[in-house]
Amino acid sequence: MDSRRPTVSVVIPTRNRAAIVERAVLSALAQTARPCEVVVIDDASTDDTAGRLERYAGDGVRVLRVPERGGGSRARNLGIEAARGDWVAFLDSDDEWRPQKLERQLARLEAFDGLGLSVVYCRRIAFDHLTGRQFPVPTPLLEGNVFAALLSGWEVSTSQVMVSREALTRVGGFDPVLPGSQDYDLWLRLAAAGYLFGGVPEALAVKHAHLVLQMSADPGVKEQGLAILDKKWRATIVRQFGERHHARWIALRRVVIAQSYLMQVREAAAQGERRLARQHCRAMLRAGGFPVAFYARAVGLVLLGWPPYRGLARAWRRLRAAP
Numbered sequence: 001m002d003s004r005r006p007t008v009s010v011v012i013p014t015r016n017r018a019a020i021v022e023r024a025v026l027s028a029l030a031q032t033a034r035p036c037e038v039v040v041i042d043d044a045s046t047d048d049t050a051g052r053l054e055r056y057a058g059d060g061v062r063v064l065r066v067p068e069r070g071g072g073s074r075a076r077n078l079g080i081e082a083a084r085g086d087w088v089a090f091l092d093s094d095d096e097w098r099p100q101k102l103e104r105q106l107a108r109l110e111a112f113d114g115l116g117l118s119v120v121y122c123r124r125i126a127f128d129h130l131t132g133r134q135f136p137v138p139t140p141l142l143e144g145n146v147f148a149a150l151l152s153g154w155e156v157s158t159s160q161v162m163v164s165r166e167a168l169t170r171v172g173g174f175d176p177v178l179p180g181s182q183d184y185d186l187w188l189r190l191a192a193a194g195y196l197f198g199g200v201p202e203a204l205a206v207k208h209a210h211l212v213l214q215m216s217a218d219p220g221v222k223e224q225g226l227a228i229l230d231k232k233w234r235a236t237i238v239r240q241f242g243e244r245h246h247a248r249w250i251a252l253r254r255v256v257i258a259q260s261y262l263m264q265v266r267e268a269a270a271q272g273e274r275r276l277a278r279q280h281c282r283a284m285l286r287a288g289g290f291p292v293a294f295y296a297r298a299v300g301l302v303l304l305g306w307p308p309y310r311g312l313a314r315a316w317r318r319l320r321a322a323p
Helices: 021-029 049-054 072-082 101-110 165-171 182-192 219-241 243-270 274-287 292-304 306-321
Strands: 008-014 037-043 061-066 087-090 117-128 134-137 161-164 196-209
Touching (some): 008 072, 037 072, 049 061, 072 087, 087 101, 101 117, 161 165, 161 182, 165 182, 219 243, 243 274, 243 292, 243 306, 274 292
Parallel strands (some): 008 037, 008 087
Antiparallel strands (some): 087 161
């Protein structure tokens, strides 16, 4: 058995993130288990992203500049192709890691039952820049074959995950056809191919919300992504679990879309753009098929505006936390 500790390449795709990309790079370089390299793929940025990255080139950081925009999946796939490590750890350029993230994931691989794992994830912290709240996101620690769990609402985000480069190569990396949910589709394909997942209980990835605009957060993009996902996975889901499970899966994926619509309403309301908030709310109503709670929150934001709505939300959280 090879006793050498596996090497890890960090892959960071970015586009027009000059104001924040350094935070992601520095969090990768600050790992207590230092990666063998940090590969940043600049997806044809038009701001000063390239200039911000220049100062790190050569210090364990490689910057690959794409002359024409290709999207997040293509950028990540280029990073996978360029990676030299045994494992690839993905980090979105608007997120960051706690210093022990890679160390704890490597320790999970070195545990007595870690030898057969091909995907290792950690839990995450959500940082909401509208409210200033930071909180751990409760994620069940599931291990082994997680295909059924992925179809039942369990999910992890890209910045939480470290994957064997061999496994990534065999399943073909991220699907560039998908405009959204590319990471979820990759986890499905890895699990369906028999690759085993392992988890680290600590929350070591920080997901920043409401800091910069994200194409992946656009509900229209997510609607398109779900249509493609359904074409890809419907036959498999129905064959293995039946029509009812497929219907539940669609409902769960539409909750993800509802969250994107609500985010748009919330951001517009927080900026005092009441008219824009109403437009987003109407688009959400037209889309249909979402849980009533999402509509209630969206309408509340439109009618009350951001400060009163935020005050009521705080009061409600205190009430629920009361003994």
